[in-house]
Amino acid sequence: MSASRPTDPSGLERYYVLTGGRSGPDGPASSLDVATLIVSRTAPVPGMQHEHEEIIRRCRDPLAVAEIGAHLGLPFHIVAVLLADLLDAGRVEARNPIPASSTGSGPDLELLEEVLSALQKL
Numbered sequence: 271m272s273a274s275r276p277t278d279p280s281g282l283e284r285y286y287v288l289t290g291g292r293s294g295p296d297g298p299a300s301s302l303d304v305a306t307l308i309v310s311r312t313a314p315v316p317g318m319q320h321e322h323e324e325i326i327r328r329c330r331d332p333l334a335v336a337e338i339g340a341h342l343g344l345p346f347h348i349v350a351v352l353l354a355d356l357l358d359a360g361r362v363e364a365r366n367p368i369p370a371s372s373t374g375s376g377p378d379l380e381l382l383e384e385v386l387s388a389l390q391k392l
Contacts, residue, residue: 295354304336305367
């Protein structure tokens, strides 16, 4: 009896297909971190990869890279590769997270509570 293979790629095969074999982002996307905010600059176009379309749809309002990964069920490095494609094409914009206040008191507590609340809703 021969083992049958599933028709849908999963796991590492799926990641390989999604990224075209790339293991990490290049260029400006290599500086992305989990808190970087992504905002769509265009609407999805017919024929786009499903994950690219999903990112563009979800990022009409700023969304952190970590949140995108959670919505898509993908690890950070895979999301970063997908975002690199969209950044290179000018379809999304990356915004640095809000830095800690200059008073030395650390990050804005209200902002952290909003992020925590949003993550708990996922």
